[in-house]
Amino acid sequence: MTQTPVQPSPQPPVARKVPSVRTHHGDSFEDNYEWLRDKESAEVVDLLKAENAYQEAVTAHQEPLREAIFQEIKGRTQETDLSVPNRKDGWWYYTRSVEGKEYGIHCRVRGQDTGDRVADWTPPAVEAGVVIPGEEVLLDGNIEAEGKPFFAVGGAATTIDGTLYAYAVDNAGDERFTLRIKDLRTGELLPDVIENVFYGISFSPDGSRIFYTVVDDSWRPYQVKSHVLGTPVSEDEVIYQEDDVAMWLGFELSADRRHLVLSIGCSEFSETRLLRFDDVDAGLRTVISRDERILYEAEPxxxxxxxxxxxxxxxxxxxxxxxxxxxxxxxxxxxxxxxxxxxxxxxxxxxxxxxxxxxxxxxxxxxxxxxxxxxxxxxxxxxxxxxxxxxxxxxxxxxxxxxxxxxxxxxxxxxxxxxxxxxxxxxxxxxxxxxxxxxxxxxxxxxxxxxSPVLGGYSPSDYVATREWATADDGTRVPLSVLRHASVRQDSTAPGLVYGYGSYEMSMDPGFGIPRLSLLDRGIVFVIAHIRGGGELGRHWYDDGKKLRKKNTFTDFIAATDWLAGSGWVDPARIAAMGGSAGGLLMGAVANLAPEKYAAIVAAVPFVDALTTILDPELPLSALEWEEWGNPITDPEVYAYMKSYTPYENVRAVAYPKIAAVTSFNDTRVLYVEPAKWVQRLREVNTGSEPIVMKIEMEGGHGGASGRYVQWRERAWDYAFVADSLGATELLPGAGLK
The missing domain is CATH 2.130.10.120 (Prolyl oligopeptidase, N-terminal domain)
Structure with missing residues (x-):
């Protein structure tokens, strides 16, 4: 009798060790994987491709589940749809989406001025898939994206008279955009092309100039410039340059369009400067100096x-x-x-x-x-x-x-x-x-x-959302949003997923998401933990989760997990965790603090090597992080505190759960090297047997790849990893598409 040979388990790629010592404040840390930062290295690129190959081998059995979730997302989405027209000056602007096409089509139609103000501001009845008389296509993202590895629009503007349309496009995922201007009377592009602009563009009220922002070498927006149409870009005027590496610069027009409003600031204080369009020669006027250390916004x-x-x-x-x-x-x-x-x-x-x-x-x-x-x-x-x-x-x-x-x-x-x-x-x-x-x-x-229509027999009554409260170690009550399918019973058998962010005073506000239904339909109890560091309960809530109180963010998340484990809804052995960016740092921290509490962790574009990044002000956006985490370069207490929680430095010899680090090669906010180093270190010391994988999108940015179908597949990958890890691959009776 012939026996089928046992297939060997896929083996993860092992990066060679090149010791590099980082020394600050008398403390030295040996880093064997810092060499992976060399993005131009063929060896690094080959390693990243090997990581993808390993991930694909380890998760190959999840492909049917990924396809099922993708089809559920697709089946609930009305693919041919349009946004509600929004009036600006004499035109109604809206975006169409078309079944089978990845990107939106930006359109407009002329408005009416009958004297009945409410009627004139009532959107026209625009139908999905039906072109209406007088409709103009401003920008078809599908045409613009043809032959490009990536496509995203970083801003658009129209002159008050409606004759010129400016738009900024990113074809790499690095959030540096090329600005072009279209004459809507002829459909022709003007010869003016401005490279490497950042988010946000505006025409001057008279339409003769366009304002835009430029980033420095560390990807910090630091200049607002003005381009006079028809003149060489080399002659563009710098309206203002911000030289403080810890301050972010942006601009907008005042609501009544009489001023250019420059906003300069960090998370703790700010400064606004105004330029009057009817008195440009008077120059910029400061509202309140940053020296007063007030955080404010000004609207003249x-x-x-x-x-x-x-x-x-x-x-x-x-x-x-x-x-x-x-x-x-x-x-x-x-x-x-x-x-x-x-x-x-x-x-x-x-x-x-x-x-x-x-x-x-x-x-x-x-x-x-x-x-x-x-x-x-x-x-x-x-x-x-x-x-x-x-x-x-x-x-x-x-x-x-x-x-x-x-x-x-x-x-x-x-x-x-x-x-x-x-x-x-x-x-x-x-x-x-x-x-x-x-x-x-x-x-x-x-x-x-x-x-927004939801197809596939969706009914809100099939689901339940409640507000619950976890209790942190210091007695603080932490709000939770607990989402579940109505048929899930409180018998301690269901799987659970805890999601969190907890940084920059960003709140995880209630919002509808079609992809999330695929998890709920498989019986997963989904908990959103509104932890300190976010903004859900006011400025104190943020202040209590930043700088030298950052660990509250992590312990709050663990308290949320403990609440779920003891709630009677789930099996404590079937809980996963998920977070992205700064929420990815959260994932790395809780993996080190309480690995036994999770069956799986998904960390998207994770900020897991935060100390290395923030110690180098030349790296993208590093100096801007000092107001969030503290400045470990100058402050030994901040250095020691950060080193005590940052994920990469605190990987230890324990049995880690299944971990998926999801990243993008061209991300400029959290560089791919952070998860690349992290997974190598995790595998090196892990005493358990669960796989640790890294999925890297080689042509995406901080938000992943572009195109809605590609993004749906990325979300399906994440959710299939979670559902498979929790043994929740089958739909509940009666759940799913109908």
Whole structure:
């Protein structure tokens, strides 16, 4: 009797060791894999390809599951669709998506001006797959992407008269864009081509110039430049250059387009400089110097008065004596005085329970974004009486769900409406127009323009979302969003997945996601841990998870895991963890702290070699990280604290769970070398037998590959890895596409 030979298990690639010693503050760390940073090395590229081959061999059995999840995502998505038209000046702008095509098609159609303001700002009835009379195609991403390894648009702008359209395209995934300008009257491209611009472009109000941002060698935006159409790019004017390597530079036009607004800042303080378009020779004017160490945003505008001309005012969203920020109104003349002598009128007072995220203006109202009880909300206030005892009351559009996200999705200064986006965990994205309050309609009016369709028999009633609370080691209550299929029973047998981020004051807000349904339909209880370092519970929540309190982020996540393990919903042996970028650092940290609590970990573009990166200010974006983690170059306490938790330095001889590090070769935010080094070190000391793999997209950036179908397959890969690791490959009875 002949026996079938046993196939040998695939073996991971082993990088050679080249000792390199990093010494700071009297502490030395030997790194055997730092040589993998050489992106131009054929040996490095070959190793990365071998990592992919190993990953493909180890996960080959997951391919049917990946295909099933991909088909579920595809089957629930209306592939031929379009966005709700958004009016800017005299045109309605929208994007079409077409079945079988990877990228959006950007279009517009002319608006009407009948004198009925609400009617004129009611979007035209545009149908999926139907070209309407007068429709113009501004940019077809599918044509632009032909023959290119990657395609992403980093910004677009149209002149006020609607004749010129500028757009910036990235064909590498490195977030450096090429800017081109199209004459919409002829369809021809202008000869003006500007290379290596960053996100964000705007025309001057008269359409004669275009403003753009440039990054330095470390990928930090540091220059705002102005290009006069028809002149050589070499003659472009530097409007402003920011030389502080720890400060980020950006710009936008003020809402009324009378000013260019430059924003300079980090996570702890900022500076705004204004350039008046009607007095360019006066140069830039600083609102509040960064030396005051205030974190603020400034919006200049004209406040109507009895003269009819309007008074120049500045709306400030700031944290002066207000940890959660507040909104004030300032006469620009006050800014010439010392800060302590300036008079600011309160528009939105400070609250320990409400975080003010930002404020803007229309011609009639102030629009304020706040966060209360973890939920993002929008409030509007009339400009009439602003900052006086006669100021009108705030009006907030009301929604009927407990866990939701509502935010401003765009508004035109002259519009009688603001466009809002709304979503919850099981309510597909909705677009509303909120008709701004008037004396005749003091509560405003919420008009539903669209709810994104979900196919395949989707019903929100099949799923349940609840707010739960974990208790951290120091007694802090950590909010959790717990999502599950309605048929899952609380009998301690289900699989579970804990997801987290916890950095940069970013909140993991409720939002609908078609791919996530594929996990819920397989019985996985999905927990989003709103851990410290995020912004869900105000500025204190962020401050308690950064710098020398960063470890709270990691222990909060473990507390969330412990809550899930003891909740009665899941089998404690069937819990996985997932996070990306700074959430990937979180994954690396919890893998070291509590590897026994997880059956599998997926770390996407993981910031796992953070100390090496931040110690080198020449590396992309490193200096900008000092306000988040501290500066280990100059501060020995920060160095020691970071070294005590950063994943790469703290890999130890324990049995690690299954780990997948997912990355991209051209990522400029978290370099591929971080996960490449990490997986080598993990395998070297791992005492367990579970595989540790790295999946690298050789033509993608920080967000992975481009194209929606490719991105769906990437998400299917991640979710199949989790589901397979948890033994949750089969759909629940009655679940899935119908």
């Amino acid at each position: 505008f004209l406040l109507a008065d009895t003269s009819g001309r309007g008074q120049e005012r500045i709306l400030l969203t700031h944290n002066k004596d207000a940890i959660n920020s507040m909104v004030s109104l300032v006469d620009p003349a006050e800014l010439a005085k010392p800060l302590a002598e300036q008079h600011w009128s309160t528009v939105v007072a400070h609250s320990e329970q409400v975080r003010v995220n930002g404020a803007g203006v229309t011609s009639t109202h102030v629009v304020v974004s706040i966060r209360k009880d973890t939920i993002e909300r929008v409030q509007v206030l009339p400009l009439a009486g602003l900052g006086t005892p006669e100021q009108g009351a705030a009006v907030e559009p009301a929604f009927d769900e407990e866990l939701y996200t509502a935010g401003v999705a765009g508004s035109d200064y002259e519009a009688p409406v603001i466009r809002m986006g709304y979503t919850s965990y099981f309510t597909p994205s909705r677009v509303y127009d909120f008709v701004l309050p008037t004396p005749e309609q003091p509560g405003g009016e919420l008009l539903l323009r669209k709810e």
